[in-house]
Amino acid sequence: MDLVAIVTIFVLAVFVGFEVVSKVSSTLHTPLMSGANAIHGVILVGAIIVADHSETNLELGLSVAAIVLATINMVGGFVVTDRMLEMFKGKSGTGKTGADKTGADKSGADKSGGAK
Amino acid sequence: MSRTVYDLIGLSAGVMFILALKGLSHPRTARRGNLLGALGAAVATFAVFFYAPEGSALPLNNLGWIVGAIAFGVVVGVPAARRVQMTAMPQLVALFNGVGGGAAALVAIVEYLKLGASASTGVVIATVFTVLVGCVSFSGSIITFLKLQELMTTRPVVFPGGRFLIAATLIGTVASSVWVVDSLGTTPLLVLAGLSLLFGVLFVLPVGGADVPIVISLLNAFTGLTVAAGGYVLDTTLLIIAGTLVGASGTILTRLMAEAMGRSLFGTLFGAFTAKPQEAGAATESRPVKSGTPDDVAILLNYARRVVIVPGFGLAVAQAQHTVRELADLLTAKGIDVAYGIHPVAGRMPGHMNVLLAEANVPYEQLSEMDEVNPTFPQTDVALIIGANDVVNPAAKTTPGCPIYGMPILDVSQAGNVIFLKRSMRPGFAGIENELLFDSKTTLLFGDAKASLTKVVSALKVL
Secondary structure, eight states: OOHHHHHHHHHHHHHHHHHHTSSOOGGGHHHHHHHHHHHGGGHHHHHHHHHHHOOSHHHHHHHHHHHHHHHIIIIIHHHHHHHHHHHTTTOOSSTHHHHHHHOGGGHHHHHTOOOO | OOHHHHHHHHHHHHHHHHHHHHHHTSTTTHHHHHHHHHHHHHHHHHHHHTOOOTTOOSSOTTHHHHHHHHHHHHHHHHHHHHHSOGGGHHHHHHHHHHHHHHHHHHHHHHHHHHHOTTSOHHHHHHHHHHHHHHHHHHHHHHHHHHHHTTSSOOSOOOOTTHHHHHHHHHHHHHHHHHHHHHHOOHHHHHHHHHHHHHHHHHHHTTSOGGGHHHHHHHHHHHHHHHHHHHHHHTTOHHHHHHHHHHHHHHHHHHHHHHHHTTOOHHHHHHHHHHSOOOOSHHHHTTSOOOBOOHHHHHHHHHTOSEEEEEEOHHHHHTTOHHHHHHHHHHHHHTTOEEEEEEOTTOTTSTTHHHHHHHHTTOOGGGEEEHHHHGGGGGGOSEEEEESOOGGGOTHHHHOTTSTTTTOOOOOGGGSSEEEEEESSSOOOTTOOOOGGGGSTTEEEEESOHHHHHHHHHHHHHHO
8 A cells, every 4th residue: 555645544543543532531541441452453354364375384373373362352352341331331329410410421320220 | 345345344444443432431432332343343354254355265265274263262352351350350451452462463473474575665664563562562461460460579670780671672672673674584583572572571570560550551552553553564454543543542541541640651661760769668567556446447437427438459359349338328327428539540440449339339429539539538537448558648749759659649638537447557559658557547447358347337237
């Protein structure tokens, strides 16, 4: 691919990356880190491509190892993030008033009802 | 499928990743965001099975190996993620990040073996970058894992000549990178990989336990950048987008975390080299402390009007979050105003404590962040500190040069009484003595947090 096109993509993606997470409460730092961590597990795509190219046993062995590691990163990452976020769901007993008192950015936890 | 279709699918996956990160930044949309990210990753992975680059045909070569390896990865990764105790979750994230970095490095190594003389210098440099940073991220993450799992000391590891060794390793790494680009040989690449792994270890060793989350976040951003470089090498736009997104958002997140802890990023990474070793430790051990019984604690709580509970990692270790809730309910029933003061880095990661308390069904409106709860301590009769230490340590304000100096703390010393539930006099994760333990208004109740709380609860019930 054209180098200028790649640099363009890179620079724009940097700005998007900065923008999307610029305001996040410290409550969500851990799940956000974990979710971002899972996203870079998409290197799995790269690992599959090199496994397809592999001609020698050495190359195949290394690519298979890469696929295993990338899959663990991706699948495990999304599952553990979901588990963390599940904790915040429907755990608040008293609903609305709590959300009003502690600020709007916590209300997500109240949203899905008071299933205690 | 054609290259155009393949690239458009890649674009849609990239958009899903952007929306995923956006969603994860707000509590209401966080879970949906994460699922969207997972969908994007799944779409991208499926697409690659149906795209044959020019000169090759479907199905992919080595298809059995590929599918088998993915299945194996799922079998390892999913149970690990499902079964991990929420207390051990930070180190699992570190480990996942490390294997991701390792995967990127392996991809680049395989690609390097196939490059040959026709490769452009840009591609070779990107390959070298991926191997280097991927290896640093891998070995660095393994060390953070060992620290968080307490399989090794959580204190900064500093040894004589350490900084020269790091400098030498860094110079060696850069030199071998140049050597690789210049010679395109296999040996230089192995030297580079080895030195990068060593650098990752040396880079994380001097970081103190309390700062480890910041380092995980930084290594997470590093891995993102390696994935982006890998995308350039493999001519896959999606990897460039996804990797850059993670690299950029990870950098911002690292800065936000450092701010929440009142640390400069530079101080975190290089603090161990400039800080003076603590010398006060031994002298303070013998000073008297006021230790109480569960009944003393129950009486103090019973006659309070406002109680602030400060939970820390010790609470999580003892799995005492449910007992804490029982205590809080009991106090509320007696008409006592109860709040939880949550330090941004209580637990082992920012937000970790919120996850643990949410797991115990603690009502959300009782959780107060540090800025909300600090002004209320002068009106608070009892501050009940359960398994926390560093986040209430006044040394952060009074002792310049100590590892946590400058970190914002919960001002529990302003409360009428301070109760510590601790296992022992052992200092906290940062390894610093806490002067507050020796204060005249402090009562200590030694023992496992859950056992102590259970006793306090039963003592309260008969009062």
